[in-house]
Amino acid sequence: MDTAAPHAVEANGITLACRVWGPADAPPVVLLHCRGADGADWTQIAERLAAPPRPRRVYAPDLRGHGHSDWSGDYSARTMSEDVRALLAALGLGGADVVGHSLGGLVAYVLAQRHPGAVRRLVLEDVCAPVPLDPPRPPAERPDGELPFDWAMVRATDEERNAPDPVWWEHMDRITMPTLVIAGGPTSLIPQDQVARLAELIPGARLVTLDAGHLVHEARPEEFLAVLEAFLAE
Secondary structure (H helix, E strand, O other), rough: OOOOOOOOEEEEEEEEEEEHHHHOOOOEEEOOOOOOOHHHHHHHHHHOOOOOOOOOOEEEOOOOOOOOOOOOOOOHHHHHHHHHHHHHHHOOOOOOOEEEEEEHHHHHHHHHHOHHHEEEEEEEOOOOOOOOOOOOOOOOOOOOOOOOOOOHHHHOOOOOOOOOOHHHHHOOOHHOOOOEEEEOOOOOOOOOOHHHHHHHHHHHHHOEEOOOOHHHHHHOHHHHHHHHHHHHHH
């Protein structure tokens, strides 16, 4: 299979683009990117995860409103989580290890709350606890020119960041699978007390800090992979 280009998968009433690496019979792992990126953001990590001696079957979709996936209206974290659940079903996967960065991490933990059977192990990279921003994030100003994502998605996700669904907090106890929270340390743009709070809210979650800033897997890929692979192998 050519993994350089995304493959179209029909899921949850839309078309999702998904890149794939690794042997078809290897244990599956799904990588969910941050806002404004797409599945290609994970290429370096995916290639390593798919390689011997313990290869994984790696799936890196473009979330709706990003890259080659449909840019279609509803950009709530709940809807995006249902996209991922439908993607797993379309791929014939009963479940998978799920790794999410930033927005992808929010989508991942909402998926874990709503469909715990779909997630074997959960990894959240520099993700905030679901607390309202104070002061709220002001409306973002759209850059000029074409964008690789839907600007409506930015507005919608900012609204949810300012006023998270209270259910996200209330249902943290539904995340019962082994969970690893990776924090980016003091140079991250994400308040690290919020990342630590998220780890406290999830029963039995483990918190590891890598002083890399918000883009942990990009800035410190070797350290990120060491922590990730050890956790997934448990």
